[in-house]
Each structure stands twice: as structure tokens, then as C-alpha cells.
Amino acid sequence: MFTGLVEGLATVESVIENGPGVDIAINPSGHLDEIESTKIGDSIAINGCCLTVIRIEQPQADQSLWVFQAGSETLSKTNLGTFKPGTAVNLERSLRPTDRMGGHFVQGHVDAIGHVDAVETEGEWTNIWFKVPAALTRQMVPKGSVTVDGVSLTLVNVEAERFSVALIPHTLEVTTLGNRSVGETVNIETDIIGKYMEKMLTGITEKDSAN
Missing domain, CATH: 2.40.30.20 (Elongation Factor Tu (Ef-tu); domain 3)
Structure with a gap:
């Protein structure tokens, strides 16, 4: 973890x-x-x-x-x-039991590869859009969490096949995300809570359909 x-x-x-x-x-x-x-x-x-x-x-x-x-x-x-x-x-x-939980629970099990879709600079900040399979965005919500190349980030906007994050200067400096260009690949892991919620809701829908 x-x-x-x-x-x-x-x-x-x-x-x-x-x-x-x-x-x-x-x-x-x-x-x-x-x-x-x-x-x-x-x-x-x-x-x-x-x-x-x-x-x-x-x-x-x-x-x-x-x-x-x-x-x-x-x-x-x-x-x-x-x-x-x-x-x-x-x-x-890996996380130790005594460590502070400053990000979110990350399993290290990458769901899919995403691609940098757009890089927008706002002063010292950078907004990056990532293109991903629609199956992943169904597990995302604005202000929720996502992991990109191992970095815990807060989702800003979520669309059908892409999402955006806002990166502060510190994140740009101490991770590889500050050097990412359009078209480059990144590893995406969605929040485990989103996975369970989708599974539960899908099961309820399927049960209702069967009835």
C-alpha cells in the first residue's frame, strides 16, 4: 500500500x-x-x-x-x-503503519496507460489533461483522487475520456510530471473507493434488470 x-x-x-x-x-x-x-x-x-x-x-x-x-x-x-x-x-x-496518510490509499496496481492530452500553464501552476479509457473516468469525480505515475492528485474536471489536474510548483519540481509533454504516456490508477462503488452499483443495476 x-x-x-x-x-x-x-x-x-x-x-x-x-x-x-x-x-x-x-x-x-x-x-x-x-x-x-x-x-x-x-x-x-x-x-x-x-x-x-x-x-x-x-x-x-x-x-x-x-x-x-x-x-x-x-x-x-x-x-x-x-x-x-x-x-x-x-x-x-510502501506505507508503514506509523506514517502520515497525506495522499490517498494507492495500491500500486496500475489500471491502464493514459496519454498527456494538453498542458496549460497558468503562471507557476500547470493544468494537465490526460486522455484515458472511458472505463476509468466512470470511477472518477471532480475533487476526487487519482494516481498519475505514482503521484496522488486531486481531479479538477472529468469528461467522458479524459480528466484534468492542477499541479502546484512543488509537484512540478519534485516529480516527473513537470517534464511531461503532449502525447507522452503515464500510468493511471483510479481510487479504490471508486472501483468498489462502480462494482456495487453495477450489481444493483444488473439485479434490477433481472427482475
């Missing part, structure tokens, strides 16, 4: 094919506190996608690399398949 509050930016060090998937090495050095406390088996959200640390490498005395595996299902549903050495990513370690 995560909060969608990105802890820091990191860099993809390498992407190596491994069967139907890939091994992804991430260099978090200098961007996260307590890097040394991370261990094999830990869950880390990379651009909002929950992955497991399978190996920790130390090519240099002052450098640690976290290695993850992403299978074909993950590569088909997320933008991890676009990663290459040098790609900047958002990182968040």
Missing part, C-alpha cells in the same frame, strides 16, 4: 531483457533517505507501479542499485516498457 506522495526522483540505470519480461535497475542514490534500509523483498512503487526488489547491487562504494523484474503483463499495462537508461522515475516505498 502507498500514499501517492512521491519520496524522490531516481534514474533508470539499465533495462535488460529476461525471458518475457525485463530486469530494471534503478539508481536512487542521493534522492531518498534511509536507502541503506531497503532490502530484497521490499515493495517499491516506480511511477506508481508496485514492484519487488529482487536484488541490490553496489557497483561503486557510494552507489546502490535496486533491481526489479517486470513481466509481460506489467509491461503491457504500464509505461515501464518505455524505460531506457537515463529515464527519470518517481519512487515511493
